[in-house]
Amino acid sequence: MSAVPFVVVHPDPAVLAQAVAARLITRLTDVQTERGTASVVLTGGTIGIATLAAVAASPARDAVDWRAVDVWWGDERFVPADSPDRNEKQAREALLDVLDLDPERVHPMPASHAGLSAEEAADRYAAALGSGVAFDVLMLGMGPDSHVASLFPGHPALHENDRLVVAVHDSPKPPPTRVSLTFPAIQAAREVWVIASGAEKAAAVRVALTCDQLAAPAAGARGVEKTLFLIDRASAAEIPGQ
Numbered sequence: 001m002s003a004v005p006f007v008v009v010h011p012d013p014a015v016l017a018q019a020v021a022a023r024l025i026t027r028l029t030d031v032q033t034e035r036g037t038a039s040v041v042l043t044g045g046t047i048g049i050a051t052l053a054a055v056a057a058s059p060a061r062d063a064v065d066w067r068a069v070d071v072w073w074g075d076e077r078f079v080p081a082d083s084p085d086r087n088e089k090q091a092r093e094a095l096l097d098v099l100d101l102d103p104e105r106v107h108p109m110p111a112s113h114a115g116l117s118a119e120e121a122a123d124r125y126a127a128a129l130g131s132g133v134a135f136d137v138l139m140l141g142m143g144p145d146s147h148v149a150s151l152f153p154g155h156p157a158l159h160e161n162d163r164l165v166v167a168v169h170d171s172p173k174p175p176p177t178r179v180s181l182t183f184p185a186i187q188a189a190r191e192v193w194v195i196a197s198g199a200e201k202a203a204a205v206r207v208a209l210t211c212d213q214l215a216a217p218a219a220g221a222r223g224v225e226k227t228l229f230l231i232d233r234a235s236a237a238e239i240p241g242q
């Protein structure tokens with residue numbers, strides 16, 4: 001069972017990043033109030049990293065007990081750990097480095113220099129996930145081609161129904177080799193938030209709301225309890241009625 005998407009439109013990318021940051025702080029605080037710990041899946045990409053920077057800049061970030069947050073990634077570029085292309089590196093610089101996190105609860109995907117193939121890296125990440133993939137909030141940026149995580153149109157990973165994590169080769173967006181959560185992992189999250197900004201994402205937003213996940217991967221970004229499309233006005237331009 002997955003939640004029907006609900007679209008929230010913000011005026012511009014700056015307000016969008018601030019609003020998603022506020023929503024994330026509130027979500028993690030609420031979950032911790034209920035259960036003590038919370039889990040979040042981070043995304044790379046322009047607005048995903050801007051959102052993390054907005055969390056870092058928010059005085060309200062201290063409402064969260066960061067030592068009791070599990071941090072995961074939706075996808076990773078399979079490059080050396082110190083590469084500026086790493087989603088992990090960008091997330092650490094934008095936010096994680098200023099938080100009092102429990103290092104045991106931070107779960108980056110393996111980097112390429114760890115002596116593993118991308119397939120082995122994916123298997124290792126799946127083992128770390130175990131069967132507990134009911135993330136409290138899973139954030140996804142989206143490409144103009146409607147890719148989410150590293151699930152690209154036409155790629156075999158879209159047909160993965162069993163494994164939670166896969167290696168991705170020949171990514172149309174560099175770098176070519178990646179590791180990604182699959183639809184089964186994404187769709188097990190309690191809340192899935194797709195975050196997009198800019199006119200170049202308008203067509204992708206439209207197809208994500210109207211097509212199926214094989215035609216438009218972002219159409220498979222659905223949470224169990226809640227699915228949100230958190231977007232700016234420019235990327236909402238092709239939604240009928242906007």
Ligand SMILES: O=C1O[C@H](COP(=O)(O)O)[C@@H](O)[C@H](O)[C@H]1O
Pocket residue numbers: 043044045046047048074075076077087140141142143144148149150173
């Ligand atoms: O390569 C990636 O791209 C997408 C979207 O990036 P954007 O710069 O167009 O916002 C991102 O969601 C994904 O995590 C990343 O690996």
